[in-house]
Amino acid sequence: MTSTTEPRDTLLDTDILPVQCPRCSEAQNTLVGTTDPFALDAKIGCMVCGYTFGPGEYRELLGKRQAAFAGLQVDLG
Ligand SMILES: [Zn+2]
Numbered sequence: 001m002t003s004t005t006e007p008r009d010t011l012l013d014t015d016i017l018p019v020q021c022p023r024c025s026e027a028q029n030t031l032v033g034t035t036d037p038f039a040l041d042a043k044i045g046c047m048v049c050g051y052t053f054g055p056g057e058y059r060e061l062l063g064k065r066q067a068a069f070a071g072l073q074v075d076l077g
Contacts, residue, residue, distance in 0.1 A: 019053075019061035021046040027065075029053075 016037045018027040028047040031037055037044055037058055044053040053061070 016044075017062055017065070019058060019065050021049060021051050022061075023051040024049040029058075 016029060016031050018029045020027045021029075024046065026046060026048040030045045030047050032043040032045065034042045036042060040055060042055075042058070044058045045051060046053075
C-alpha cells in the first residue's frame with residue numbers, strides 16, 4: 001500500500017473552520033504553531049482584532065457555529 005494523499009492533514013493545513021470572534025464578531029481566524037486547530041498547543045486568534053481564543057474556546061464556538069448552520073432553515077423567517 002502506498003500512501004497517496006492524507007485528506008485530514010491537507011484539510012487542516014489549508015482550511016480550518018473559522019469561528020466567530022466574541023469581540024468583533026468577525027469569522028476570520030489565524031492558526032499559529034500547528035496545523036491542527038484541535039491541538040492543545042494550537043494558538044487560534046482573530047485576524048481582525050487580534051483576539052486570542054482560549055484552548056477550549058475554539059471547540060465550543062465551532063460547536064455553536066455548526067448548530068447555527070443546522071438551524072439556518074428556521075432562523076431565516
Ligand atoms: Zn475579532
